[in-house]
Amino acid sequence: MTPKMRTLMWRRDWDGNSMEQATVRRDDSGIEIAGTVLLAEKGAPLRVEYRVQCDAGWITRRVEVSQDFEGATQSLTLLHDGAGNWRLNGAAAPALSGCTDIDLGVSPSTNALPVNRLRPAIGEMAEIRAAWVRFPEMIVTAAPQAYDRLAERRYRYRNLDSDFKAVMEVDEDGFPIGYEGIWTRIADGAPARGLPHALAAALFSPGPSPELGESAKAFDWVIGGWRGEVFDYAEDGTARTGEGEWWFSWALEGRAIQDIWIAPPRGEREGGDLPVRDRYSTTLRWLDGDGETWRILWLNPVTGVLNRLSGRLTDGRIVLEGEEYGRPARWSFNDITPDSFVWRGESQQEDGSWRLDAEFRLRRITPR
Structure with a gap:
C-alpha cells in the first residue's frame, strides 16, 4: 500500500x-497518529503532544505522550503486546490488563481506533x-x-463507569x-511535506525509552533549553567571553539524547569577528550495555572537530573522557541544579595536569 497521509x-x-491538529499515516505496516492539542485548562495553558502507533488491525502497540502544564513537563510511554x-x-x-485500545482524554482522534477495529453491524454494540x-493528571486507568x-x-x-454518552459522526x-x-472537525487536508x-x-x-529504566535519570534532567x-x-x-544556547531532547525512540550547541547564539552570529569560538554543533548520547556508562559523539561542522567521549554520573557530577586534537580531553557537568549547571572542557598537558580550555555557565530557559 502506498502510504496514505492526512x-x-x-x-x-x-x-x-x-x-487539536493530528497527522495520520497509514501503510501496510499499520497506522500512526501524531498530534498536538492546545487547551485552556482552568485558565492555564496546557499543551499535549502524542504519538500512537497501531498494527494493521488498528490494535494499539505503542503510545508516547508529553504535556507542558503549569511550568512542568511530564511524559509517559505505553507499550501493548496486542493481547491485553x-x-x-x-x-x-x-491494572490495564485486558485493555485493547488507547483513549487520550483530550483527543477525539483515538476514537477512530475502536471504530475501525470493531466495526459492529448497524444496530449492534461492542x-x-x-x-x-x-x-492534566497524566494518569492511566x-x-x-x-x-x-x-x-x-x-x-x-x-x-x-458513568452516565456519559455522546454521538459521533465519522x-x-x-x-x-x-x-x-x-x-x-474544522479542517482536513494533505499534511505538510516539508523535510524539517x-x-x-x-x-x-x-x-x-522504558528500556533505559533508572539509567535515564543521569541525563533526563538536562532535557530542554x-x-x-x-x-x-x-x-x-x-x-574570550560571550553567550551560547543549548537545546536537548530525547531522540531515536527515547534510546538516545541529541542536543544542539550554538555559540554565539542565533541572532548574534553575524560578522567575521565572533567573541567566542564558533560552534554550531550536535551531540548524540547513548547508554552503553553496562547500564551506567554513556557514550558521546560530538560533531562541530564549523571546524570539523569530531569527539568521542564516555563517562557516567558519579556523586552528582557527570565526567566524560576521550580525546581532542590527539590529546586526552575531559568534559564535565558540574554544580548541577534543576535550573543551572556548569559545563567545563579540559585538556591534559604533557606533565599530566589538566588545563581549563572552556567553561559554560548555563541557566534553564524552558520549563522542565
Whole structure:
C-alpha cells in the first residue's frame, strides 16, 4: 500500500478555546497518529503532544505522550503486546490488563481506533476496555466503554463507569467529524511535506525509552533549553567571553539524547569577528550495555572537530573522557541544579595536569 497521509484539525466546542491538529499515516505496516492539542485548562495553558502507533488491525502497540502544564513537563510511554498486556514507563501495568485500545482524554482522534477495529453491524454494540489517559493528571486507568453503531457512519460512545454518552459522526476512515457538542472537525487536508518537520517527528521523542529504566535519570534532567555565559581560555589564561544556547531532547525512540550547541547564539552570529569560538554543533548520547556508562559523539561542522567521549554520573557530577586534537580531553557537568549547571572542557598537558580550555555557565530557559 502506498502510504496514505492526512492532517485533521478539531475545535473543542464546549469551551471554544481548545484545538487539536493530528497527522495520520497509514501503510501496510499499520497506522500512526501524531498530534498536538492546545487547551485552556482552568485558565492555564496546557499543551499535549502524542504519538500512537497501531498494527494493521488498528490494535494499539505503542503510545508516547508529553504535556507542558503549569511550568512542568511530564511524559509517559505505553507499550501493548496486542493481547491485553501493557507496560507503563517500562513497568508492567496489571491494572490495564485486558485493555485493547488507547483513549487520550483530550483527543477525539483515538476514537477512530475502536471504530475501525470493531466495526459492529448497524444496530449492534461492542464493549471494550480502554487504557484511558487523563489530563492534566497524566494518569492511566482502565475504562469500560461501549460503541453502539447507529448508522453507516454514526456511533454512540458510552462510558460504562458513568452516565456519559455522546454521538459521533465519522468519515470513511473512522475519524470523528462531529462529537455531539464536544469536538467539531474544522479542517482536513494533505499534511505538510516539508523535510524539517518530518525529520523532527521521526527523530525526537517526548521521553526516555522504558528500556533505559533508572539509567535515564543521569541525563533526563538536562532535557530542554539553556542559555548562558561562554568562556574560551587561551594557553596564557586570558578568556574570550560571550553567550551560547543549548537545546536537548530525547531522540531515536527515547534510546538516545541529541542536543544542539550554538555559540554565539542565533541572532548574534553575524560578522567575521565572533567573541567566542564558533560552534554550531550536535551531540548524540547513548547508554552503553553496562547500564551506567554513556557514550558521546560530538560533531562541530564549523571546524570539523569530531569527539568521542564516555563517562557516567558519579556523586552528582557527570565526567566524560576521550580525546581532542590527539590529546586526552575531559568534559564535565558540574554544580548541577534543576535550573543551572556548569559545563567545563579540559585538556591534559604533557606533565599530566589538566588545563581549563572552556567553561559554560548555563541557566534553564524552558520549563522542565
